[in-house]
Amino acid sequence: MEGHNDENVENHSTTLTNKQRGNELTVRPATLxxxxxxxxxxxxxxxxxxxxxxxxxxxxxxxxxxxxxxxxxxxxxxxxxxxxxxxxxxxxPRTLARERESALSLACAGGFVEIVNILLEHGVDIDSYDWNGGTPLLYAVRGNHLKCVEALLRSGADITFEADSGYSPVALAVALGHKKVQRHLEDHILKMFRGNGS
Missing domain, CATH: 1.25.40.20 (Ankyrin repeat-containing domain)
Structure with missing residues (x-):
């Protein structure tokens, strides 16, 4: 995450420098x-x-x-x-892009839980996978977006689905060190087992 912020700072300062030098005068700004x-x-x-x-x-x-x-x-x-x-x-909301990306997976990757909930209410495929083998749940885990993970699990996302890399949502959370997400996924699995046992 720190690297990402540094990148934003660099891009921002480059933009400011270009403006100060007047380099952007040759580029017409896009109008609406x-x-x-x-x-x-x-x-x-x-x-x-x-x-x-x-x-x-x-x-x-x-x-x-x-x-x-x-x-x-x-x-x-x-x-x-x-x-x-x-x-x-x-x-x-069910349309898939060329590499099978969905509006739901894109919202999950960005951590936009309100949009995730709206799309789930519109009956999108909660477990749609793209050509990278990613599902909305895997993207939410990768981004460490706990609220998106919670929303997906509440709506029945498949916790066993593995990415092409072989990572399940839990294994991905462990590998990335996302402790809260990992704990929530593990609690969800325990509840599923208890539910099946009774």
Missing amino acids: DNLSIHQLAAQGEISQMEIHLSKDCSLLNSLDERGCTPLMWAAAFGEILMVERLLEKGAD
Whole structure:
């Protein structure tokens, strides 16, 4: 996590340095008018998204070059109001991108538990796996997102599913040193065994 923060600091300081040097004057800033519906979804620009959809409703479930929908972008960036609006308008939460990523797995990877809960209420496949062998639960564990792990387990996520690397959710939590997540997964397994024994 520390490395990630350092990277953000470096990127931020580079941006400031470029601005100070005037290097960005040659680059025209993107205006909301020329952003794609996917970019608008990622930025939570609901009113602009509505304008796009009023002109062309097929954009609602349109795929970008990676096969991602506007809903996936909104889920990945934690834009809860955008997620709710897109679903109200009929966005399909079950769509899988080219590498089988789902809105649920993207929300879990980002630790956005409110979005995870909304998507679960819309009947998405809780155990969908992508071409990396990742499931929403594995992404939540990898990101150390305890609340997402709890929400997935409450909704019946498969705790035995292993990634292509051979890691189960518990083994992944152990390997990454995510103690609270590990404890919660182990408690869940114990409850399952007690439930089956009675």
